[in-house]
């Protein structure tokens with residue numbers, strides 16, 4: 031007799047249906063799993079054996095074959111332990127599945143027969159809904175995560191015995207009901223409040239503009255000038271995640287096996303700060319068992335590259351596609367995986383090779399030539415995708431103690447949210463949502479300027495010897511500046527302020 | 542056209558021939574070379590920081606201009622900052638200038654001074670002990686500095702930070718028996734560290750070109766003009782009250798945008814856009830430190 035159990039496997043951040051078929055026959059005792067199992071599934075054989083024995087069932091001394099179909103897809107993870115064990119018990123008639131309806135089953139077995147949490151429960155629940163199955167049996171620890179998908183019956187199980195009792199109708203298990211229905215918007219990322227940053231008016235203003243328009247921003251300033259601090263506060267200038275954003279982000283974290291310890295859902299806007307020694311796989315994702323990289327873990331949030339000049343050049347080059355498209359594609363033998371990666375990039379670097387340029391105490395020993403060359407070293411593809419540059423000077427000690435606290439994150443976030451609402455309205459019906467993503471055709475459509483303003487921009491670019499490609503950057507920043515005060519038209523003041531944030535365009539030309 | 546001259550040649554600059562480790566060969570280009578050995582020729586070097594302040598640039602330009610009007614040839618190293626200001630003042634004053642390079646005469650280094658280098662090749666003289674095509678190297682510069690002071694009767698130090706190349710040039714000048722002059726600056730500025738150190742050690746304090754002329758024993762000259770100060774007068778009436786307020790904060794000292802916001806009490810976005818407007822009209826510029834500096838007519842293109 032063949033027992034057929036429904037299960038699922040992760041592919042990227044999506045789930046794919048997998049059929050687990052167990053077949054018992056006479057012959058030399060043997061237990062094999064086919065269907066391109068990876069190392070994890072071979073290990074699963076041992077866990078299934080021990081789990082069955084410790085749940086007081088028998089592991090039959092017969093010839094058992096388990097097939098995971100479709101066979102041509104490389105599957106991963108220990109989530110098949112539970113469906114395999116159920117298949118073995120059913121095919122050897124130690125249980126019979128009497129429960130009406132079609133349930134998908136996922137779960138990792140511990141040696142004692144208890145069930146451990148798995149990666150991707152949210153994606154499995156989405157699959158169950160898409161395939162119109164009757165429910166999803168998940169490890170108890172995954173129940174809250176799976177139940178985020180409305181309309182899916184989630185059956186939490188703690189051990190193999192519970193699962194068997196439920197399927198054979200010997201016991202009932204109540205579907206998991208979330209304590210409270212999810213809100214439409216979650217709390218903001220509050221790991222650091224911008225009010226903690228003293229002085230730095232210009233840099234704070236730049237952060238606000240970047241947050242409002244989704245502009246990538248480069249800060250340069252000496253060590254200790256507060257760059258890291260401001261980057262950490264940046265995520266808190268963005269409004270809280272919406273439910274859709276939170277679900278999307280959670281799927282990524284779940285696929286990356288980066289569980290937040292207590293909550294099922296990733297509800298705070300991500301802030302990721304990978305070290306400069308990171309590999310390109312670590313940054314963009316991939317690997318033998320593909321996982322999302324840092325850029326996807328930053329999806330809907332902030333990616334902070336501190337000491338950006340220290341990153342390997344080829345590592346930074348791979349940022350080009352995600353910065354352009356908001357997603358990254360990784361080619362595998364089994365197909366192309368795509369992970370979402372729509373984030374705001376913050377980068378920080380020293381102002382000069384020795385780091386002390388502009389420092390009020392320590393003298394910088396660099397020549398102007400060295401300084402310009404150092405700044406020009408940020409690789410071209412990356413530089414082209416950074417909208418704003420801002421110099422961050424070190425705040426003197428007495429200013430740190432005497433300067434009044436500036437605006438708090440809440441106040442700034444309020445303006446940012448307004449500016450974002452403007453943009454949402456403007457871009458309704460297009461495939462973009464923030465000013466930073468405008469292409470030339472959008473600029474023409476959404477950023478008309480009167481003759482006077484246009485002339486001013488032309489004259490400024492000319493006088494300040496900026497390159498032609500500065501035009502579109504300046505225009506989109508000016509658009510955001512106008513949105514912050516709810517002004518419909520871009521005028522010369524907006525352009526003038528926007529010019530302030532393109533200082534590298536001027537220096538690079540004289541290297 | 543680049544020419545070469547050996548140490549033994551009688552046209553080799555006399556002042557330079559007598560210093561320790563005098564270069565064996567010099568490459569040169571420009572009409573001024575033959576004047577160096579004329580009995581009436583007087584040479585003064587002006588050196589200082591590459592990252593200078595407006596004050597330093599203006600003073601270097603001004604003093605070079607006045608000395609040049611008096612017929613004195615100004616020697617410097619064609620670096621950015623003070624060197625460039627001194628060369629420019631010297632050319633404008635009419636007596637020409639000597640630029641000593643740390644690379645081949647056909648190499649533009651620093652590239653920012655390309656136009657100035659070409660002008661000196663036409664109106665003054667470019668000198669180097671390195672052959673055509675030689676790239677600039679760190680070790681070339683101390684050696685170049687000994688030529689700058691070796692060619693000059695005295696060396697004026699305008700600005701320099703604590704452990705600067707300028708200080709080394711001054712030391713070399715002393716060991717060659719040259720006079721060292723120094724221009725005082727505002728207390729506490731990083732760029733006054735070197736000149737003040739020299740002044741404490743007994744260097745001659747110089748406020749105007751007149752001080753150097755006195756040291757050289759030259760009689761008063763009627764032609765010395767007043768240096769300009771304060772907000773440049775061009776177009777000033779066109780500025781709004783806020784613009785004038787912003788501009789006035791940076792006239793005497795370079796300032797960061799945060800300092801300007803603090804001193805004027807204006808909003809950040811307002812100050813940002815005013816600064817750009819002033820920059821486009823060439824009232825101010827932004828230094829590599831990220832500070833705003835007011836510009837004077839003479840030195841505005843040296844930034």
Ligand SMILES: Nc1ncnc2c1ncn2[C@@H]1O[C@H](COP(=O)(O)OP(=O)(O)O)[C@@H](O)[C@H]1O
Pocket residue numbers: 226227228229230251252253254255256257258259260425430
């Ligand atoms: N503007 C500032 N306001 C308040 N604290 C500051 C400021 N600048 C620096 N600090 C203090 O200095 C520390 C170092 O700042 P950090 O952000 O790490 O600087 P950077 O990343 O530029 O080297 C901070 O943790 C903070 O305590």
Ligand SMILES: [Mg+2]
Pocket residue numbers: 254257258259336
């Ligand atoms: Mg830091």
Ligand SMILES: [Zn+2]
Pocket residue numbers: 382383384385386387394395396
């Ligand atoms: Zn430095």
